[in-house]
Amino acid sequence: MNSTVISNAAAHWNSYQLAEILSHCFEGYLVSFTIDGETFASRFAAEDISLNDSRVWTQNGEPKALAIITRRGRSCRLAAFAIRPELRGQGVGKRLMKQLINEARARGDRNMWLEVIVGNDSGLALYERMGFVRQQTLVGFSAVSSTLFTATGELQEIDPMVMAKKMMTDASLQLPWLSAPETLYKLVGKAFVLNDVAYAMVATAPQGFRVRMLYVEPAARGQGQAKKLLTLLRERFAGLNTATAIPEPMAPIFLRSGYRQDTITQYEMLLKF
Template sequence: MNSKVISNAAAHWSSHQLAEILSHCFEGYLVPFTIDGETFASRFSAEDISFNDSKVWTHNGEPKALALITRRGQSCRLAAFAIRPELRGQGFGKLFMQELIDGARERGDRNFWLEVIVGNESGVSLYERMGFVRQQTLVGFGTTQSPQFTETGELQEIDPLVMAKKMMTDDSLNLPWLSAPETLYKLPGKAYVLNDIAYAMVATTPQHRLRMLYVDPLARGKGQAKKLLTLLRERFPGLYTATAIPEQLAPLYLSSGYRQDPITQYEMLLKL
């Protein structure tokens, strides 16, 4: 391009504008993506977006690329990264990523996380060249739409913060950003407990979405997670998860009547 591409803090745009920019920049990507302003605000605020560290790159005043950065302590994450088709294949991806990495180092961040869809070879290649290393594969699950709602008396509704606090004190958990308790309790939805030992977080609008499953450490290996997953499947027609479940949990979901989605992601980390 003849004129310069300019880097701007995303704080100069509203959530509704950023949602439009993100959808616009994702045109022609491997997996189609659009988002509205309300969903943008709800989702990325729960993920702890930093509008000052997130970037919009413009050319002649028009947004051409967007990177959303979320932050917690000394860790940051690339929550979304999209470049318009007319800028792709010209080295801008590497240029923009280096700017984000430099910013993370200047802030004193120690860990830089991201997820990338398996099959997005150009994205995976770019991140590996920048020093990111694959940590685990993340998968998602869905259920067949049930003909009707089924009341399940065994599930008791609780405050989502109760479940999140239990998870926060469990040092054995190694969860991706989207499934971390710091994200979960801030999202709209409800939490349930089975037998005071097995917990689930479910978003109920606009669709039934299982956010997270947790079983007290001393109760694991006794079938409580499978029973809870089965009850949830019966209770919430068409229940599904985000593509944020560690792959090693796939047998549990499959044995509980869930089907695995074809789209998977790599979770990647750059140690700064």
């Protein structure tokens, strides 16, 4: 790596400064991205950011690249990785990724996760060269205005931790970091239950209300509970959408409940050490 590019722990900057750096480094990215300090703090806190392991690379004192690392147990995740346009296409990304991987190995992590937008061919190629393997496709949805049917039942607001604990006891769940119960209960928003068997987390975001996850107890699946719940939420929250964090196999449930799939999708990828 160029000797003038210096690696620093992100702990030296506050959330507002890191948000500005991240937005600055994402200039000219495939998808327009900006974030403010408050959103940065709440979002990455829910994802368990490690400021000591996250990195800001500077050149002549100016931030040129940023990597946000989140950690849970022996697993870590590259939650954001951005490099200024003037340093792209020079092999910098590969060198920075090698550093992040070596640091993860050194602290004893067993897995490293990330998401990459489908269509970001250069990013996907880089991650595959580094050994990351695609695990699943993540999709997002937006509610349409028309009502498919009159849903029965009544939503009851609950503590998000109740939903998270239900999900944590289900060993069959294979959820991405963004939709995992460890993320959900820390989000700013509300959790709901329908008929004591169907649960949903609706978080607030700059884009409006977002369904972050849907969960139905195993014994109640296949009975239309998810469709009823999603329809009630659509009627209750105008402009409801989801993050691009819904596993693709769940798409039919959303489509049957009055949602349209967004054009942006992501690959979830994993590197095992």
